[in-house]
Amino acid sequence: MNRTTTFRTLTIGIGFFTLFSCEDIINIELHSVKPQIVIEGIVRMGALPTVRVSTTQDFNSINEYPSIKDAVVEIWDDAGNREILPFNVDSDKYVVTNAALIGGIRRKTYNLSVTCQGNKYLAESTMLPLVKIDSLTLSKLSVLDYPCPMIHFTSPIGMKEGGYKCTIYINDKVLTNDTFISVDYLAGKPIHLILPIFFEEEEDRRDTPIKQGDNITVEMQCLDANLYKFFWSLGRTNNRMANPVNNIKGGALGYFGAYSWTQKKVTVE
Amino acid sequence: MGYEEKQMPLWLTGNTIHNISLSQSVINLTEIVVSSKRPDISVTDPQTGVTQMEIQQINKLPVLFGERDIVKSLQLMPGIKSAGEGSTGFFVRGGTTDQNLIMLDNVSLYNASHLMGFFSTFNSDVLRDVSVYKGGMPAQYGERLSAILDIRQRNGDMQDYHLSGGIGLISSKLNVEGPIQKGKSSFLFGARRTYADAIARLSGVEEASNAYLYFYDLNMKLYFTLSPKDQLSVSGYLGKDKMIVKDVADTGWGNSFVTAKWTRSWSSKLSGATSLLYNQYTYDYHQELGMSEGGVAKIKDYGFKKEFHYQINDDNLLRFGLHSTCHDIGPGDYYTNSEEESTTLNLHHRYSWENGIYVSNQLKVNGNLEMIYGLRLSVFSAMGNGEYYKLDENNEVTDTLRYSSGEFVKTYVNLEPRLSAVYKLNTHSSLKVSYARTTQNIHLLTQVFRASPYDRWTSSSNNIRPQIADQYSIGYFRNFRNNTYEFSVETYYKDMWNQIDFKDHAEIQGNDIVETELLRGKGRAYGLELMLKKQTGTLTGWIGYTLAKSEKKIDGINNNRWYNAYQDRTHDISVVGIYELNPKWTLSAAWVYYTGNAISYPSGKYQINGNDVMYYAERNGYRTPAYHRLDIGATYLVKKTAKYESELAFSLYNAYGRRNAYMISFGTNKDDPTKTSAYRYSLFTYVPSISWNFKF
Numbered sequence: 001m002n003r004t005t006t007f008r009t010l011t012i013g014i015g016f017f018t019l020f021s022c023e024d025i026i027n028i029e030l031h032s033v034k035p036q037i038v039i040e041g042i043v044r045m046g047a048l049p050t051v052r053v054s055t056t057q058d059f060n061s062i063n064e065y066p067s068i069k070d071a072v073v074e075i076w077d078d079a080g081n082r083e084i085l086p087f088n089v090d091s092d093k094y095v096v097t098n099a100a101l102i103g104g105i106r107r108k109t110y111n112l113s114v115t116c117q118g119n120k121y122l123a124e125s126t127m128l129p130l131v132k133i134d135s136l137t138l139s140k141l142s143v144l145d146y147p148c149p150m151i152h153f154t155s156p157i158g159m160k161e162g163g164y165k166c167t168i169y170i171n172d173k174v175l176t177n178d179t180f181i182s183v184d185y186l187a188g189k190p191i192h193l194i195l196p197i198f199f200e201e202e203e204d205r206r207d208t209p210i211k212q213g214d215n216i217t218v219e220m221q222c223l224d225a226n227l228y229k230f231f232w233s234l235g236r237t238n239n240r241m242a243n244p245v246n247n248i249k250g251g252a253l254g255y256f257g258a259y260s261w262t263q264k265k266v267t268v269e
Numbered sequence: 270m271g272y273e274e275k276q277m278p279l280w281l282t283g284n285t286i287h288n289i290s291l292s293q294s295v296i297n298l299t300e301i302v303v304s305s306k307r308p309d310i311s312v313t314d315p316q317t318g319v320t321q322m323e324i325q326q327i328n329k330l331p332v333l334f335g336e337r338d339i340v341k342s343l344q345l346m347p348g349i350k351s352a353g354e355g356s357t358g359f360f361v362r363g364g365t366t367d368q369n370l371i372m373l374d375n376v377s378l379y380n381a382s383h384l385m386g387f388f389s390t391f392n393s394d395v396l397r398d399v400s401v402y403k404g405g406m407p408a409q410y411g412e413r414l415s416a417i418l419d420i421r422q423r424n425g426d427m428q429d430y431h432l433s434g435g436i437g438l439i440s441s442k443l444n445v446e447g448p449i450q451k452g453k454s455s456f457l458f459g460a461r462r463t464y465a466d467a468i469a470r471l472s473g474v475e476e477a478s479n480a481y482l483y484f485y486d487l488n489m490k491l492y493f494t495l496s497p498k499d500q501l502s503v504s505g506y507l508g509k510d511k512m513i514v515k516d517v518a519d520t521g522w523g524n525s526f527v528t529a530k531w532t533r534s535w536s537s538k539l540s541g542a543t544s545l546l547y548n549q550y551t552y553d554y555h556q557e558l559g560m561s562e563g564g565v566a567k568i569k570d571y572g573f574k575k576e577f578h579y580q581i582n583d584d585n586l587l588r589f590g591l592h593s594t595c596h597d598i599g600p601g602d603y604y605t606n607s608e609e610e611s612t613t614l615n616l617h618h619r620y621s622w623e624n625g626i627y628v629s630n631q632l633k634v635n636g637n638l639e640m641i642y643g644l645r646l647s648v649f650s651a652m653g654n655g656e657y658y659k660l661d662e663n664n665e666v667t668d669t670l671r672y673s674s675g676e677f678v679k680t681y682v683n684l685e686p687r688l689s690a691v692y693k694l695n696t697h698s699s700l701k702v703s704y705a706r707t708t709q710n711i712h713l714l715t716q717v718f719r720a721s722p723y724d725r726w727t728s729s730s731n732n733i734r735p736q737i738a739d740q741y742s743i744g745y746f747r748n749f750r751n752n753t754y755e756f757s758v759e760t761y762y763k764d765m766w767n768q769i770d771f772k773d774h775a776e777i778q779g780n781d782i783v784e785t786e787l788l789r790g791k792g793r794a795y796g797l798e799l800m801l802k803k804q805t806g807t808l809t810g811w812i813g814y815t816l817a818k819s820e821k822k823i824d825g826i827n828n829n830r831w832y833n834a835y836q837d838r839t840h841d842i843s844v845v846g847i848y849e850l851n852p853k854w855t856l857s858a859a860w861v862y863y864t865g866n867a868i869s870y871p872s873g874k875y876q877i878n879g880n881d882v883m884y885y886a887e888r889n890g891y892r893t894p895a896y897h898r899l900d901i902g903a904t905y906l907v908k909k910t911a912k913y914e915s916e917l918a919f920s921l922y923n924a925y926g927r928r929n930a931y932m933i934s935f936g937t938n939k940d941d942p943t944k945t946s947a948y949r950y951s952l953f954t955y956v957p958s959i960s961w962n963f964k965f
Contacts, residue, residue, distance in 0.1 A: 021931065026894070026949045028933070031872045033886045038875040056873040056884045059935070063943050065876040139559060142516040143479040150559050176880070184779075190609050194558040233774040234877065238934055241869035242773035243885050253875055253884065 030059045038065070039121060039248055041075075041112045041256035045103040045130065049075050051085060051094040053116055056253065067092050071116035075101060078109045103127060103258060112256040123248045123256035128162060128222040131155065136218055136264035139194050146210040147268060149218050150194045157188035163228040166195055169217040170210065180232045214268045219261055227257040308752040308804070315631065315639040315691040317703040318404030318742055318759065320346045324396050329847045329857050331902030331920040333387070334439050334465075334958050339399055339420065340381065340389040345843040345859055347798035347813035348403045348759075349416075350836065354896075354931045354952050357382040357389035360836040361403050362740070362761055363794025363819030364415025367713030371418045374490070374504040376526045379550035379568055380722055381418075383484040383510050384463065390508050390524060394433060394444045395459035395488045397423035404742045404761055405689035405703025408629035408643030409576065409588055414709045414738045414765065422504055424492040425455035437960035439465040449491070459488035481513040484523075500532045510722065522552035522722040528572075541577040541590075548572070552722050564603035568726055571595045584633040588643070592625040596711065598726055603779060616781050620652040620674075621728040623710060629687065640690035647685060649710040651678040651730045656781070660732055664785045670731075679731045683708045698747040701759075709736040712769055714777050714787075725777050732784040734767040755802040765792035770823040790823030792834060810846035817841070826888050833867035833889050840864045857902040865893030871935050874945055881937045881945055893933065894949075899924045914964040922956040 035055035043049040051073045054065040069087050073094040076082035081101050085094035096102075101110075104127065114121045131153060138147035149168060163182040168175045179195050195218065197209045210216065223231065226247035233244035246255050307313060320343065327342040344351040344359050352358030358366040371381040373391065381390045402410060402417040410417045430447030442461035449456055462485040469477035486508035493501045509523035528546035535541070548570040555563035576590035600616040629643025651657070653672025661667050672678050689703040712733065715724035729735050744759035768790050771777070775786035796817030803809050819837040822829065841863040848856045870891040871883035901924045907915040923929075928951040938944040 021950045021952050022928070022954070023948055023950050024928070025938075025946045026930075026933070028870065028891075028894075028947045030870055031886070031890070033872040033884075036873070036875070036884065038877075040877055054876065056875045059871055059874055059883075059945055063874075063876075063881055063937065063945060141558075143514055185605075185612055185614050189605075189612055190607055192559040192607050196558065229774075234882065236774060237883055237885075238936065240774055241885060242888075244882075245774050254877060 032058050037068075037114075037116055037119070037121065037252040039112075039114055039123070039252045039254040039256065041114075041123065041125075041254075043075075043101075043103045043110050043125065043127065043256075043258035045127065045260040047103055048099075049085075049096040049101055049103065049110070050091065051075070051112065051114065051256075052092070053094070053114060068116055071114055073115075074113045076111050077101060103260075108258070110256075110258045114252070119250060119252075121248050121250035121252045125227055125247065125256050125258040126224045127258040127260055128159065128224055129156070130260040130262060131159070131164070131220070131222050132262045133218065133220050133264045136216075136266045138216075138266060138268060141194065141196060144196070144198075146208050148194050148196050148210070149216050149266065150192065151218055151220065151264070152190070152192050153220070154190045155183050155186040155188065159183050159187060159222075161225040161228075162223050163232070165221045165223055165228070165231050167219045167221075168195060168197065169219070170197075171215050172217070178231070178235065180228070180235070182228065182232075210268055212268055215265055216268065217263055217265045219263045221259045221261045223257065223259050227255065227259065230255045230257070309697070309748055311755045311757060312697060312699045312746045312748050313639075313691065313693065315641050315689055315701070316402075316405065316407065317689045317691075317701040317744055318348075318402060318406075318761070320349065320401045320403065322346075322399050324393055324398065326847075327393055329855055329902075329904060330845065331857050331859055331900035331922065332918070332958065333900075333920070333922045333953065333956060334437065336388055336437060336440050336960075337393045338389050339391045339393050339396060340418075343399065343401055343418070345811075345813065345845050345861065346401070347800050347815045347841070347843075348761075348796070348817075349401060350815070350838060350841055350863065351861075352386070352836075354929055356386040358386055360819075360838075361401070361416035362763060362796060363792070363817060363834065363836060364738075364763075364765075365713075365834075365836060367715065368413050368415035368709060368736070369418055370410070370413035370416070371420075373420050373506060373526075374422050374528055375530070375544055375574065376504075376506075376528050376546050376548050376572075377412065377570075378524050378526075378548075379726060380522065380524060382722075383486070383508065384482070388440075388463070388484065390486060390506075391420060392442055392444075392459050392461045392486060392488055394435070394442060395422050395457060395490070397421045404705060404740050404759075404763075405641075406687060406705045406707060407588075407641060407689070408627035408645045408685070408687045409590060411592070411625045411627070411645050411647055411685065411707065412623065412709065412711070414707050414736050422488060422490045423457065424490060424502070425457035427452055427455040427492070431965055433962075433964035435960050435962040438958055439463050439468060444488075449493070452494075454491070454493040456492075457488070457490045459486075461486050479515040481511060481515075484508065484510040486523075498534045501529065502532075503527070503529045516557060518554070518556040520552070520554035522550075524548070524550050538580040539577065541575070544572070544574040544576075546570070546572040546574075554723075560605055560607045562603075562605045564601045565599075566601040566723075566725070567597075567599040569597040569599075581630075586631040587628070588630075589628040590626075592623075592627075594623045596621045596623060596728060598711075598728060600725055600727070600781075600783075601779065614779070616779070617655045619655065619728050619730070621710070622650045622652055624648045637693045638690065639693075640688065642689075643687045645685040645687065647683045647708050647710075647735075648680065649683075649708075649729055649735060650680040651728060652676065653678060657731050658782055658784060660784060664787075666782060666785065679729070681708075681710065681729055681735045683735060683737065697749070697752075698745070701742075701744045701746060703740075703742045705740050707738050707740070712736065714769070714771070714783065723778065725783065727783060730784065733769070733787070734789075736765065736767045736769070738763055738765045740764075753803060753805050755800070755804060757798075757800045759798045760796065761798075762795040763793065765794070768792045768821060768823065770821065770826060772825070788823050788825045790821060790826070792819070792821045793831075794819040794834075807849045808846060810844070812845075813841075813843045815841040827890075832887070835866050835868065835889060837867045837889075838864045853906050855904040855906075857904075858899065860897070860899045862895065862897040865895055865930075867891070868893050870933070883935050883945075894930050896929045898922075898927055898929060912965065916962050918960050918962060920958045922958070923954050926954040928954055 041051040053068040073085040083098040088095040112123045139150040166179040340357040350360045425446035434443040440463040444459040446457040466482045489505040491503040505527040507525040526548040530544040532542045550568045553565040572594040579587040598619040603614045605612045627645040653676035654674040659668035685706040710729040740763040742761035770788045799814040802811035819834040867889040872886035873884040902920040932950045938946040
């Protein structure tokens with residue numbers, strides 16, 4: 001089942017009551033806790049793997065998350081390629097230099113080890129075979145005055161767990177809410193799914209997030225089960241008031257993810 | 270023309286018939302109130318931890334959206350706490366909402382709320398009375414841990430036909446009643462529907478143009494006197510909520526039940542009742558986003574109850590009986606249809622058979638000491654047909670067990686002793702004590718702070734053990750000035766075992782093996798409840814105060830330490846006043862204050878993919894801001910004759926416009942992306958309402 005859309009109906013219903021609600025900023029005293037290590041390790045198909053290591057910050061501090069530059073970060077794959085990553089000052093991350101470790105499209109398992117402040121963190125992620133978007137069209141929901149992107153693809157029979165994360169870009173600007181499609185019960189099934197866009201923060205697009213002439217790009221990433229669970233739960237962090245379920249052993253926040261991806265673009269006419 | 274008032278004491282030691290003749294009077298036109306309650310009942314009743322409310326009392330209180338609500342009125346009593354702004358969910362003595370058994374005409378409802386909890390399922394016009402048992406539960410009640418809310422529909426008038434109803438800003442109701450055969454049988458039908466969405470559309474609210482949101486409910490009661498000793502009643506209820514976004518999404522949920530009860534008096538000492546019931550709760554959803562997708566979940570109960578009252582002598586009243594219910598919990602049948610093909614997923618039903626056998630005796634030991642003691646035997650069996658799972662210590666499935674229809678999977682037997690006693694210190698004061706063990710085998714898998722109609726119910730199984738609680742309470746009751754004032758102080762302590770909680774981000778929906786997502790532990794709750802009530806006079810009302818604590822200790826949460834349960838509220842105050850200004854106008858006001866709930870707020874933040882993400886360090890380590898609110902109301906009696914009555918009810922909910930937090934959300938500041946902020950969302954400041962109620 002498509003977990004993201006399943007209960008959207010409910011959200012729309014609650015929208016009625018939000019008509020009556022008002023929003024303001026309040027001051028709540030939140031405890032200061034010992035900073036936790038945060039790891040964001042990415043093995044994107046076709047790109048050099050990167051790892052960023054940082055820490056949590058107090059809620060009331062500025063939104064800056066300085067990198068930890070003295071960690072020992074190592075990535076290896078199941079084909080025997082291995083590298084201790086040097087810190088790259090320009091990108092503020094640890095970046096792989098060994099081209100053999102570039103994210104490949106065949107099924108491959110990657111491992112990450114981060115040693116930092118006396119602790120060791122380990123993670124593993126599998127690059128799933130690429131599932132292409134067959135086509136991207138525009139479709140209109142009767143309740144919206146503008147068209148929304150609709151993706152068409154077939155979930156392969158062999159893919160039994162994990163899922164797809166769809167990110168929408170309007171004129172190269174990313175929308176914050178991703179759509180998640182779990183592969184559960186969908187193996188071998190054709191998918192035709194509208195990705196509805198309800199809200200847009202920009203003032204001139206608040207009522208009409210999509211306008212004539214806009215370029216809409218949808219990127220679909222294929223995620224293994226642990227990575228899917230991480231991103232799916234990341235989207236619900238505030239609602240569930242709980243940290244996302246991650247794939248890093250040793251107690252760090254964040255994730256280590258290898259993923260294949262595909263993009264399609266459509267222009268609104 | 271009316272009748273002179275007449276008061277006479279009645280000593281009820283058995284079934285008895287009294288003919289009361291009233292003298293005619295030309296001055297007294299008020300209604301005749303036949304009360305079944307002694308004015309000093311709060312001091313003399315051996316039952317502890319009970320709150321009773323009459324519908325007339327509720328009708329005078331200020332309301333939200335013009336709709337009188339029995340459950341919201343009860344939340345103004347000590348020990349019964351609202352689950353949130355405008356909510357009909359409630360917490361009793363530190364328990365969760367699903368630990369309350371909510372019964373309408375002896376049938377338990379799985380979701381007693383409409384419109385996401387802003388209205389209860391109870392149309393107050395068709396109700397007779399309501400009792401809430403917070404502790405010292407009588408043995409005839411069981412099946413839930415914390416409280417019993419026993420609501421009865423009234424019988425229709427057996428002499429005359431009446432039409433009554435009310436028209437409000439967002440809802441209306443109509444009730445019709447009368448004799449089927451004069452003096453022998455009657456009917457009562459009630460109907461209620463909201464139309465907030467239609468009003469919004471008419472007012473040009475754009476968001477409402479393609480959206481529909483409403484509920485309706487229908488109540489029915491038929492009553493037949495079969496013989497001087499036999500009565501038969503048939504009750505029914507049908508309620509449905511609908512939310513529709515035209516051509517995109519459609520969802521609904523609702524309870525429905527029908528029950529028949531035959532009551533017989535074999536002699537002046539022995540009477541009994543036999544009931545049969547069918548009860549159903551359903552929710553469904555459907556959406557069209559390129560593909561059509563949807564699902565239906567259904568719970569069905571088939572029940573039988575046999576109850577007896579036997580007045581052994583003046584000092585002993587014996588009650589005994591049997592309850593038996595078959596539960597069929599269907600967690601969901603889902604489908605996804607595209608142009609090319611359809612996919613279905615039918616989750617396994619959970620079947621169970623729940624039985625309770627009880628005996629209790631109300632004993633007058635002497636003039637001062639009276640007690641109700643009893644024993645309830647609860648036997649619960651998880652049944653086939655279906656798959657059950659063996660789990661290891663990490664909650665991972667090690668084996669799948671398949672059972673065929675009617676096969677017993679696991680049976681839990683629990684003995685539940687009950688005791689409630691009063692010792693009268695003098696004519697106007699008493700001491701009361703109680704003890705009750707309660708068990709619960711039907712569990713709601715919900716996050717208490719976001720209850721929804723889609724929350725999943727499940728039953729005890731080989732992996733989920735029955736919840737068990739022991740509650741002890743002691744209280745001092747005193748009436749003043751000839752029972753005009755009632756004062757009480759009660760204190761309680763409750764231990765709870767086999768409490769259920771969830772892993773972070775548990776997947777409850779669409780999951781067959783839901784047990785793997787659960788965590789288990791124990792709970793404890795204790796508190797002090799104070800109540801001062803003025804019962805009679807032009808000014809009536811009460812002041813209630815609760816000082817309480819409710820904690821949990823769950824394996825896998827907060828390093829297995831005791832922590833505050835969500836429903837833990839330290840202070841809870843309610844002040845209610847009803848003032849009869851003159852025969853035409855009645856004024857009312859209710860003020861509530863309570864400490865915020867225990868809740869998880871972030872203790873830091875971090876960055877993922879360039880976005881700020883909140884960091885949660887512990888479960889329920891914070892509190893929501895304190896809540897307070899004043900509601901005021903006025904009722905104007907437009908006209909009252911023997912045949913016709915009409916009144917206008919005005920209310921102002923949240924009269925001083927306090928912006929209580931309905932939800933607090935943490936995230937990147939919308940105007941300054943270098944900062945994170947806490948956003949408060951509040952509902953319902955200054956909500957005026959008017960409704961017109963009539964009765965022919």
